[in-house]
Amino acid sequence: MLRIEKIHKSFGNFVAVNGASLTVGKGELVAVIGPNGAGKTTLFNLITGQLKPDRGKVLFNDEDMTKLPTYHICRKGIARSFQIANIFHRLTVFRNVQVSVLSEQGKSNKLFSPAHNIAVEETNRILESVGLLENAENIAGSLSYGDQRILEIAIALGNEPELLILDEPTAGMSPEETAATMALIKTLAETRGLTILFCEHDMDVVFNTAQSIMVMHYGRTIVQAKPEEVKANSQVQEAYLGGENA
Amino acid sequence: MTMKNRFKSFVPYGVILVVLLFLPPVIPRFYTYILTSIFVTALLAMSLNVVVGHGGLFQFHHAAFYGVGAYTFALILTKTSLPIWVGFVAGPVAAAMAGLLVGWFCVRLTRLYFGMLQISLGSLIWAIAFRWYSLTGGDDGIHGVPVPDFVSSSTSAYYFILILLTICLVVMYLILRSPFGMTLQAIRDNPERCEAVGINVRRHQLLGIVIATFFAGVAGVLFVVLERSVFPDLLFWVLSLEIFIMCLLGGWFTFAGPILGAAITVSLRTFVGIYTEYWTLILGVMLILLIFFLPEGVMGFITEKFGARPERVYQER
Numbered sequence: 001m002l003r004i005e006k007i008h009k010s011f012g013n014f015v016a017v018n019g020a021s022l023t024v025g026k027g028e029l030v031a032v033i034g035p036n037g038a039g040k041t042t043l044f045n046l047i048t049g050q051l052k053p054d055r056g057k058v059l060f061n062d063e064d065m066t067k068l069p070t071y072h073i074c075r076k077g078i079a080r081s082f083q084i085a086n087i088f089h090r091l092t093v094f095r096n097v098q099v100s101v102l103s104e105q106g107k108s109n110k111l112f113s114p115a116h117n118i119a120v121e122e123t124n125r126i127l128e129s130v131g132l133l134e135n136a137e138n139i140a141g142s143l144s145y146g147d148q149r150i151l152e153i154a155i156a157l158g159n160e161p162e163l164l165i166l167d168e169p170t171a172g173m174s175p176e177e178t179a180a181t182m183a184l185i186k187t188l189a190e191t192r193g194l195t196i197l198f199c200e201h202d203m204d205v206v207f208n209t210a211q212s213i214m215v216m217h218y219g220r221t222i223v224q225a226k227p228e229e230v231k232a233n234s235q236v237q238e239a240y241l242g243g244e245n246a
Numbered sequence: 247m248t249m250k251n252r253f254k255s256f257v258p259y260g261v262i263l264v265v266l267l268f269l270p271p272v273i274p275r276f277y278t279y280i281l282t283s284i285f286v287t288a289l290l291a292m293s294l295n296v297v298v299g300h301g302g303l304f305q306f307h308h309a310a311f312y313g314v315g316a317y318t319f320a321l322i323l324t325k326t327s328l329p330i331w332v333g334f335v336a337g338p339v340a341a342a343m344a345g346l347l348v349g350w351f352c353v354r355l356t357r358l359y360f361g362m363l364q365i366s367l368g369s370l371i372w373a374i375a376f377r378w379y380s381l382t383g384g385d386d387g388i389h390g391v392p393v394p395d396f397v398s399s400s401t402s403a404y405y406f407i408l409i410l411l412t413i414c415l416v417v418m419y420l421i422l423r424s425p426f427g428m429t430l431q432a433i434r435d436n437p438e439r440c441e442a443v444g445i446n447v448r449r450h451q452l453l454g455i456v457i458a459t460f461f462a463g464v465a466g467v468l469f470v471v472l473e474r475s476v477f478p479d480l481l482f483w484v485l486s487l488e489i490f491i492m493c494l495l496g497g498w499f500t501f502a503g504p505i506l507g508a509a510i511t512v513s514l515r516t517f518v519g520i521y522t523e524y525w526t527l528i529l530g531v532m533l534i535l536l537i538f539f540l541p542e543g544v545m546g547f548i549t550e551k552f553g554a555r556p557e558r559v560y561q562e563r
Contacts, residue, residue, distance in 0.1 A: 048442060074444035082442075088435040099432045100443035102425045108445055109453065110425040118425055159443055
């Protein structure tokens with residue numbers, strides 16, 4: 001479904017992504033791992049158009065996404081969450097999700113009908129599926145950090161994506177929150193038939209959840225394979241698992 | 247909010263409107279004039295707040311569009327024999343078109359750069375009005391615009407402008423509560439996230455500017471109805487700054503705040519201006535106090551103190 005071919009991105013002299021490649025098949029749960037600064041977030045930003053690659057291609061359902069603006073890529077069916085909680089702090093939890101539902105339904109430009117009657121059911125359904133329904137009328141900025149990260153995922157779900165990209169969905173969470181979040185992600189993938197691409201620091205989480213793992217190091221793809229094969233790979237052990245990060 | 251609550255929150259506005267409707271026969275003509283002047287300024291400030299408070303855009307030269315509306319109306323009434331309604335329509339439409347043109351360039355930039363480009367382009371429009379003597383009368387402006395009979399007395403102008411102001415406010419309120427308005431506020435809070443949920447942020451902001459400048463054009467037309475003249479000061483950057491301050495003063499995250507800001511500013515100019523030409527000094531001191539003690543503006547302060555937040559378009563904070 002998603003294919004990235006030898007993509008490059010540098011900032012000045014610093015090469016952040018140096019010919020990384022990645023394949024995500026329909027319905028898969030794919031993880032990207034790598035030490036800090038390996039270029040994981042940059043790679044995600046290249047996929048969803050926040051950054052434009054210097055070279056290489058992003059193909060989604062065999063369509064070239066490389067030149068499209070962010071909002072257009074989203075409309076093609078790729079939604080994402082961000083590494084830091086990137087929500088609408090001043091709006092209620094409900095409104096946060098409603099913004100993306102309205103966008104998905106092409107109603108963001110409706111001028112005169114009151115917003116509080118539109119897309120209510122869909123929004124509530126999403127909030128229910130992530131367990132935030134009781135917080136619907138709270139101001140998003142007042143949620144706990146863990147809940148803000150969940151809200152982040154809920155916003156992305158509002159776009160009814162085919163492919164959901166999660167940038168370190170459990171960063172900054174307690175072990176309990178992490179377990180709950182990963183369980184939620186698995187459930188979402190199963191019930192909604194979502195394809196999910198995520199990156200993560202916690203190795204246990206990755207090896208327990210992902211069906212395919214891509215290892216990045218210095219902006220390069222070392223390998224992409226099934227978890228057991230990645231574990232066995234000597235290059236990976238040298239670069240990452242065997243190093244101080246293990 | 248339940249239906250009943252929502253209805254209740256409109257009651258104070260209804261009361262104010264009724265009081266305003268009965269005022270002209272009982273107050274001196276001078277006060278009728280001042281109130282009318284406040285109405286026009288309030289509409290101008292409200293139109294600016296659509297993009298400043300609710301859209302988070304640095305619309306630094308909003309007066310330019312007010313002037314375009316006023317000049318268009320005045321020129322059609324003095325230089326052409328077109329029917330009067332053409333003028334009423336053309337003023338706001340011309341302002342909105344100027345807004346589209348200037349906004350088209352501005353939305354490509356962000357924050358301060360947006361504001362700086364807008365000051366330059368707006369000043370360009372001012373320069374045209376200031377220099378093009380044969381058309382605009384240059385720094386003299388155009389005086390004695392023949393306004394139609396139904397607004398020729400100060401009382402009829404008062405009612406006409408009050409009614410148009412009310413209509414415009416209702417329309418603005420509807421727009422800000424619509425999905426469009428909600429999305430505009432989401433963009434203010436987090437443009438990057440909006441882009442990532444599939445919203446064409448630039449186009450959305452541009453539409454916001456067109457709407458805001460349209461209402462600025464309506465205010466411009468109403469200014470001519472009241473004053474029967476136009477002059478380049480209408481589109482000078484000093485006025486832009488003044489209405490920006492009105493939004494801050496009244497409370498730019500509230501719906502009706504700018505009206506209050508406009509009322510305060512116009513009253514100060516009128517009543518303190520009698521004693522000293524340095525009335526802006528008082529305005530400046532007030533602004534300093536405001537920044538320190540009422541960062542959400544007067545209206546923001548009132549709504550916070552008295553619990554209910556009827557005019558907050560969306561609960562913010």
